Amino acid sequence: MPGEIAVLANPAARGGRSRGLLEPVLNRLRRDGAEVSVIVGESADDALERACTAVAEGPDALVAFGGDGLVHLAVQAVAGTDVPLGVIPAGTGNDIAGALGLPKKDTLAAADIVLKGAPRVIDAARIGPDEWFAGVVCCGFDSRVNERANRMTWPPGMAKYLVALAEELRSFRPIPFRLDLDGEVIEREAMLVAVGNTSSYGAGMRVCPDAVPDDGLLDVTILGAVPKGEFLRTFPRVYKGSHAGHPAVTMRRARRITLEAPGVVAYADGERVGPVPLTCEVVPGSLRVLT
Template sequence: MRDEAPFGVVVNPSSALGRGARVATRVLAAFEAAGVHAIEISGSDAADCQARVRAASREGLRGLVLVGGDGLLGLVLQVAEARELPIGLVPAGSGNDFARQFALEHAPAAAVSRILAAEHAPLSVDLGVVERPGAAEHWFAGGLSIGLDAAINRRANALRLPLGPFRYHIALVAEILTLKQRRFRVRVGSSERSFTGILSTVMNARAIGGGIPLAPRASVHDGMLDLVEVTDGTKLRLLSVLGLLARAQHEDLPEVTITRVERVRVEAGDEIAYSDGELVGTGPFEVRVAPGALRFLA
């Protein structure tokens, strides 16, 4: 029977500079206290972790519980066998943007209790899927960042300090100081346009970068994605736009367009995209929504 199979507790030992491993120990103890069998799944690197998740999923699991942040969620979503299982999340990363969407519990005992309570009625949550020439499909939970927000992500990942979401704030300031325009070509249905701006990002969840509300009205339950575009302007004006964006007051600005889409194609030259905090690569990007693809234990 499925209930007799264990939960797989997936941990990234380097999450938040080791916090993930410490939290995972407490999560496993909470499962034991609840009388539920759980096993730890980890790896020496991303590829090893994915291989171990794949193998354990094939052997039979009741579900997966990820102890980490957006990056670990994005890592596991690339494993087809994992996407077939219900997935819970205990926030222990730097940004935790996807967890914030659901106001998830951080305390291990409370998190495990909530996951177990949700097991027989998991939430149906949308995911995003990216297709690129010559590359495998890439699945994401939060958003596909193209432009300024991707550059911030890249810089934040390079800061190996225990700063939590403040890494993204530091990276934001650094990128603003060298703010540059990018060229985008975007196609939605039969409509295509080109523009110069600072980002063209496809969001599933509301926030990225440790709580920046890029798509304040986005929902992970509506079968749609939010395409957020910010066009060009003077540096002083764009600084004002970014300040309003950080406070979710940007939706009506003339430089900002937010479009609900099921599918979109974005071309951005040699711009490198990120999703869920991790590298995706260069485009062009064909992005679509996968409605209800994730059974989420929340």
């Protein structure tokens, strides 16, 4: 793809360990004569503004070099436009890249796909009027663990999330959810609810195991109220997707989902969205990705 490529980069991905991977990727992208520019914002809002400005100028691609959070930010800039999204996984989980069949551990191979790949048209979904997501929206136990971890200053890295999980489990109680799925109303106490355009989040948790990003539908997983011991036994099954057969798990598909629950904050693609209620609605064919 000789032409103009805008690279949206997060040098802090993987705790800063991805910084040394960026320059070789840029050299690979420039190998065939492409004009490559790099976008690094001073904040998430600044990076988004810069990315939107770049997309408005009509590059041949906007490439996200980072993890799912950066892909989420890039989707805000390209969804609904003709500019394709390239993804060079350089984060911790890289679940969206995995769902698209991209190499998750080889940044140079991912750069080659940007240069040689063809645009694939997939779905994205709106959360309210102003935000998009490409992967998974979660709310309930998992989002409360995120909230707790984000308030902590110690320990560093993934250990913080393990401590937050243990602390949240001690006080957690099932949450009364009300869901409207294309007019079908479900009211149920649940441990968590996930809405997936793709199948996994959180570094490989296949919470919506059958979700595909181009079927015009969102998959909904509801893990109903279970005792804490049963929850601890069931939750690890999410890494294989085998939780789908548990009697407390309900799965549905819908185009438009409204979630209501008291005291619950939602996360999309690992990024904080805000308190529910919220509405997720799929927009078929709204995203072009290089695969």
